[in-house]
Amino acid sequence: MPFQTHRLPNGLQIIAETSPSARSMALGFFVRTGSRDEGPEVSGVSHFLEHMVFKGTPRRSALDVNRDFDRIGAHYNAFTSEENTVFYAAILPEYMAQAVDVLADILRPSLRTDDFDMEKKVIIEEIGMYEDQPMWSAYDHAKRIYFGQHKLGNSILGTPESITALSRDQMHSYFQRRYVAPNIIVAAAGNFDWPRFVELVEKHCGQWQKGETGRNGVCETQGSGRFEVMTKEKVMQEHVFLISPGPAADSPLRYAADLLGMAIGDDSGSRLYWALVDPGLADSADSSFHEYEGAGAFYTSFSCQPEQAEEDLEIVMEVLHDVQKNGIREEELNQARSKVLSRVVRGSERPKGRLMALGMNWIYQHGYRSMDDELRAFESVTLSDIHQVLDRYPLDRVTALALGPLAKLSAAK
Amino acid sequence: MPFQTHRLPNGLQIIAETSPSARSMALGFFVRTGSRDEGPEVSGVSHFLEHMVFKGTPRRSALDVNRDFDRIGAHYNAFTSEENTVFYAAILPEYMAQAVDVLADILRPSLRTDDFDMEKKVIIEEIGMYEDQPMWSAYDHAKRIYFGQHKLGNSILGTPESITALSRDQMHSYFQRRYVAPNIIVAAAGNFDWPRFVELVEKHCGQWQKGETGRNGVCETQGSGRFEVMTKEKVMQEHVFLISPGPAADSPLRYAADLLGMAIGDDSGSRLYWALVDPGLADSADSSFHEYEGAGAFYTSFSCQPEQAEEDLEIVMEVLHDVQKNGIREEELNQARSKVLSRVVRGSERPKGRLMALGMNWIYQHGYRSMDDELRAFESVTLSDIHQVLDRYPLDRVTALALGPLAKLSAAK
Numbered sequence: 001m002p003f004q005t006h007r008l009p010n011g012l013q014i015i016a017e018t019s020p021s022a023r024s025m026a027l028g029f030f031v032r033t034g035s036r037d038e039g040p041e042v043s044g045v046s047h048f049l050e051h052m053v054f055k056g057t058p059r060r061s062a063l064d065v066n067r068d069f070d071r072i073g074a075h076y077n078a079f080t081s082e083e084n085t086v087f088y089a090a091i092l093p094e095y096m097a098q099a100v101d102v103l104a105d106i107l108r109p110s111l112r113t114d115d116f117d118m119e120k121k122v123i124i125e126e127i128g129m130y131e132d133q134p135m136w137s138a139y140d141h142a143k144r145i146y147f148g149q150h151k152l153g154n155s156i157l158g159t160p161e162s163i164t165a166l167s168r169d170q171m172h173s174y175f176q177r178r179y180v181a182p183n184i185i186v187a188a189a190g191n192f193d194w195p196r197f198v199e200l201v202e203k204h205c206g207q208w209q210k211g212e213t214g215r216n217g218v219c220e221t222q223g224s225g226r227f228e229v230m231t232k233e234k235v236m237q238e239h240v241f242l243i244s245p246g247p248a249a250d251s252p253l254r255y256a257a258d259l260l261g262m263a264i265g266d267d268s269g270s271r272l273y274w275a276l277v278d279p280g281l282a283d284s285a286d287s288s289f290h291e292y293e294g295a296g297a298f299y300t301s302f303s304c305q306p307e308q309a310e311e312d313l314e315i316v317m318e319v320l321h322d323v324q325k326n327g328i329r330e331e332e333l334n335q336a337r338s339k340v341l342s343r344v345v346r347g348s349e350r351p352k353g354r355l356m357a358l359g360m361n362w363i364y365q366h367g368y369r370s371m372d373d374e375l376r377a378f379e380s381v382t383l384s385d386i387h388q389v390l391d392r393y394p395l396d397r398v399t400a401l402a403l404g405p406l407a408k409l410s411a412a413k
Numbered sequence: 414m415p416f417q418t419h420r421l422p423n424g425l426q427i428i429a430e431t432s433p434s435a436r437s438m439a440l441g442f443f444v445r446t447g448s449r450d451e452g453p454e455v456s457g458v459s460h461f462l463e464h465m466v467f468k469g470t471p472r473r474s475a476l477d478v479n480r481d482f483d484r485i486g487a488h489y490n491a492f493t494s495e496e497n498t499v500f501y502a503a504i505l506p507e508y509m510a511q512a513v514d515v516l517a518d519i520l521r522p523s524l525r526t527d528d529f530d531m532e533k534k535v536i537i538e539e540i541g542m543y544e545d546q547p548m549w550s551a552y553d554h555a556k557r558i559y560f561g562q563h564k565l566g567n568s569i570l571g572t573p574e575s576i577t578a579l580s581r582d583q584m585h586s587y588f589q590r591r592y593v594a595p596n597i598i599v600a601a602a603g604n605f606d607w608p609r610f611v612e613l614v615e616k617h618c619g620q621w622q623k624g625e626t627g628r629n630g631v632c633e634t635q636g637s638g639r640f641e642v643m644t645k646e647k648v649m650q651e652h653v654f655l656i657s658p659g660p661a662a663d664s665p666l667r668y669a670a671d672l673l674g675m676a677i678g679d680d681s682g683s684r685l686y687w688a689l690v691d692p693g694l695a696d697s698a699d700s701s702f703h704e705y706e707g708a709g710a711f712y713t714s715f716s717c718q719p720e721q722a723e724e725d726l727e728i729v730m731e732v733l734h735d736v737q738k739n740g741i742r743e744e745e746l747n748q749a750r751s752k753v754l755s756r757v758v759r760g761s762e763r764p765k766g767r768l769m770a771l772g773m774n775w776i777y778q779h780g781y782r783s784m785d786d787e788l789r790a791f792e793s794v795t796l797s798d799i800h801q802v803l804d805r806y807p808l809d810r811v812t813a814l815a816l817g818p819l820a821k822l823s824a825a826k
Contacts, residue, residue: 021434023758062691070682073751075759090759121693125718129696132547132649234647236545269483277473280534283542305538338486345436346488346503350762 002193010210011182014201015139015362017189017409026191026351027085027099028088029107030359032185033178036082036151036292037215042166045174046156047080048123052171053087054078055115055211057105062115070100076103081151083215083293085161086359090352093192094366097200104204107179116168124160134235134403135284137305141230142241142299142401146223150215151398152292187359192349219293220248223399230403231390237283238309238404239301242316245393246289246296249364252289253392255377256385261289261298262336263328264395265320269335271319282312293364298395306405311404320396327387340378416781417607424595424624428775430602430767432784438603439764440512440610441501442520443772445598446591449495449564449646449705450628457571458587460493461536465584466500467491468528470518473530481515489516495565496628496706499772501774503765506605509557510613517617520592529581537573546818547648548697548716551760554643555654555712555814559636564629565705600772602770603764631707633661636812643816650696651722651817652714655729658806659702659709663776666805667704668790674702674711676741677732679807682748684732695725697826712807719818726815728821731807740800753791756785785816 006014034046056062069076072095078087087107091099130136136260140155147153158166186201222245246261247253265272265287285302300320304312347353349373361369402409421429447459469475482489485508491500500520540814543549553568560566571579601612635658659674660666678685678700689695698715713733717725760766761784774782815822 023762024755063687066682066686067748070748072749073748073755075752075755076681087511089757092755092758118693122690122696125693125696127719128649128717134545165755204551232520236541264630268489273479274476277478280538281533283538287811303542305541335483335486338484339488340486342437342486342488342503342505345505346763349436349764350759352759361434 003370005368006198008181008202008240011083012205012208013362014198015183015185015187015358016197017178018192018194018195019112019190019354020349021190024090024351025093025096025188025192026088026090026355027103027188028086028355028359029103029184030185030187031085031179031361032083032183032213032252032363033085034081034083035154036217037178038154042170042174043155043162044123045166045171046085047156047158048119048163048166049171049175050078050080051119051123052086052111052116053106053109054088054359055119056110056112057108058110059105065106067103068098072098074099081157082154082156084110084363088352088355093190096192096197100197100200100204103199103201105278111168111172111175113168116171120163123157123163127157127160127163130157134232134237134239135301138239138241138301138401138403139299141403142243142399145226145228145401146243146297146399147168148224150219150221150295152295177211181205181208181215182210185359185362187362188214189354189358215293221245222397225397225399227400229406229409230401231405231407232403233405236405237303238306238402238406239303240309240313240400242300242398242400243397244398245297246298247291247389247393248294248296249291250366251296253385253389254296256381256389257289257296258391259288259336259340259378259381260328260331260358260386262339263332264323265300266336266339271323272302272316275315275319278313279306281315285316291364304359308406309402309406311411317396320398324390324394324396327390330383333381333383333386337378337381341375344374344378362407415781417764418781419611421594421615421619423621425618425621426598426775427611428598428600428771428781429607429608429610430771431605431607432603432764432767435604435716435764437503437764437792438506438509438601439501439503439766439768440516440599440601441499441772442516443598443600443776444498444592445596445626445776446497446498447494447496448567448569449630450591451567451708455583455587456568456575457536458579458584459498460569460571461532461576461579462584462588463491463493463498464532464536465524465529466519466522468522468524468532469525471523472518478515478519481511485511493569495567495569497776501765501768506603508609509605513610513613513617519613521621524581524585524588526581527779529584533576536570536576540570540573540576543570547645547650547652548714549816551652551654551714551773552712554816555656555812558639558641558814559710559812560634561634561637563634563708565708580668590624594618594621595623596626597774600768600775602767602771628706632642633708634658635810640813642819642822643814644818644820645816646818647666648817650716651719651815651819652716653722653726653813653815655713655811655813656712656726657711657733657808657811659711660802661706661707661709662704663779664709666798666802667709669794669802670702670709672746672749672753672791672794673741673799673802674700675752676745677736678713679749684736685713685715685729688728688732689725694721694728699728704777720824722815722817722819730809733811737803739809740796740803743796746796746799750791750794753789757787757791
């Protein structure tokens with residue numbers, strides 16, 4: 001899997017991994033900006049801008065964008081997180097030139113006022129749709145409560161109020177500041193010709209503006225430690241979300257943290273699975289490690305019938321206290337490791353999987369990591385690494401939110 | 414991609430496609446039974462039985478099953494549809510022997526009464542969880558209304574009442590009748606040794622009972638044509654589901670039907686996308702072709718703010734009437750084709766994708782079809798094939814269900 005990289009004079013970084021046995025390729029633009037880079041007056045602008053990117057450019061109407069992707073059968077999409085806005089397409093290799101053309105073009109959107117006003121409605125509908133999903137809503141509010149003033153607590157979607165108040169010019173100024181060439185990485189994986197790829201990216205992106213990269217407010221947090229109940233009588237099940245601190249994305253402890261999260265709360269064969277799901281005390285229970293620039297966290301959640309919530313919460317806290325005090329067993333570590341190794345191999349079998357790994361490793365690990373590099377990192381994690389994670393990031397220091405029909409729920413002990 | 418097949422004396426069929434460039438393999442047991450094979454007195458038994466399969470055997474407790482999968486890092490799961498119950502695992506090839514051992518063993522479950530009673534709670538919780546998802550609920554009820562007395566209208570999950578009333582002995586007798594060797598296909602795809610695979614399957618499944626295969630009530634239907642409104646004040650958005658008739662899974666028209674569904678309602682660049690989603694009139698709108706043994710259907714759905722539902726429904730019916738009357742354009746067909754070809758190639762890049770194609774083609778197409786066979790079948794579809802689908806299966810002969818806060822909604826014209 002040969003890795004290639006090239007930097008354009010304007011600071012745009014191009015990275016690629018070629019794989020001759022693939023039958024397709026995937027390519028993506030990773031813009032290093034997200035909800036944590038927003039002030040309260042533009043809450044939701046990164047995600048709204050992601051939508052506007054598909055609404056047309058001086059060369060293309062929204063219809064042209066859609067049609068040009070569809071004509072080549074591209075599987076294309078985009079997502080916005082706290083830290084990144086990523087636009088990608090999976091295609092048959094013969095369409096590489098068209099795909100680079102469209103993707104590069106839309107990354108310089110017109111942001112027309114009438115499109116902006118129309119898309120506002122779509123965003124507000126989307127917020128309503130997510131509000132209909134109780135576990136997502138619990139996640140969003142739990143994050144807000146955990147992070148408090150820390151910018152990672154910003155809502156990705158914003159609120160109907162913040163979106164309504166947002167102007168086209170505010171979005172344009174955010175775009176001009178954040179979508180500069182040095183803040184963008186163009187990546188590709190699969191079966192394609194590297195020199196031709198560089199040539200195409202240079203042709204379409206070589207004139208993009210330079211500018212500042214980086215972000216403010218990068219720091220760790222242990223969370224607020226608060227416990228809140230949001231009563232939603234319309235929701236049938238009780239949804240509980242707990243957050244504990246964890247290592248940041250560039251910490252050497254991230255591999256151990258990932259394995260620890262899996263041992264506690266993978267959807268099969270984990271501590272929480274046996275404690276809650278298998279005996280039928282909850283319809284779901286999960287824990288997993290999430291990493292960001294400068295901070296990380298373990299997200300633990302479960303949903304159950306309301307009358308069962310009190311007991312389930314006690315069981316979850318017992319599990320977290322026990323792991324904090326005694327760690328996990330060698331056998332649990334090995335099981336989590338087997339799962340992760342299998343996940344890494346399977347995730348790498350598609351160009352899109354390698355594309356995401358390539359982009360995210362470049363952003364967070366500051367370099368290239370092959371699939372085998374990742375496998376080796378997980379293979380070398382020991383129980384002592386797990387203890388280091390627990391010593392530094394107390395798993396039972398939880399911030400929690402319950403969302404559902406209950407009016408109250410005893411605070412975790 | 415060499416295809417291999419072998420039939421054991423008891424009627425169990427083994428099929429495989431080996432791919433030396435893969436780094437993993439996937440294997441699965443396809444049991445040809447599902448909700449359409451259930452009488453009303455055992456509604457939901459197929460899905461409940463799928464759960465019980467993971468609860469242990471004479472050789473393994475539920476904990477052993479879980480641990481034996483987890484120890485080898487298997488990504489394993491199962492699903493139940495109207496017609497099939499499928500158990501599968503994606504693994505690193507060095508664990509093939511262990512994976513066949515566990516999968517084959519659990520396919521002969523103990524069905525212990527205490528496990529059965531405990532799992533009932535899980536199933537009832539799962540039904541509650543799905544009821545919390547309005548679009549799923551709308552889908553389930555729309556299918557019931559469309560199919561009427563046709564067995565494809567049976568609910569996959571059953572109801573809390575049918576599950577509560579179900580006895581362990583009823584499940585056992587269903588198992589003995591439907592999980593017989595000739596009604597099961599064992600498939601594998603990826604990088605592995607074929608003779609060794611056959612040897613393992615023979616060792617573990619060679620003694621399984623023979624029995625009857627097939628099912629009753631295989632026939633076409635045009636749907637009831639009814640229009641119902643289910644008022645759910647707790648749901649925020651209105652969810653509308655429309656079903657029209659389509660060709661069966663073994664019809665030569667299935668490729669044209671798939672492309673037609675994509676042109677009408679793919680999630681980007683389709684008629685419905687431009688009519689409803691892009692202008693912000695709905696938060697989602699989809700149409701797609703679903704195929705079964707002996708019958709097929711187009712499922713069209715959208716969700717929107719309640720006050721918008723009346724207008725949206727009119728727009729959807731206009732789209733369906735227009736396509737019924739005028740068909741689609743060559744350009745729309747080509748666009749849908751590019752998407753499907755790309756989907757087929759990308760879906761084939763993982764052993765799990767090939768496993769599912771392998772099993773389903775064996776069941777519905779009565780033989781092996783390579784990825785290139787599929788590509789050629791889609792490449793050869795013409796506008797005349799599309800017209801044949803429309804002539805035979807009127808797209809605007811809809812059965813519909815609206816679920817949401819509205820008390821009424823004018824019937825489609």
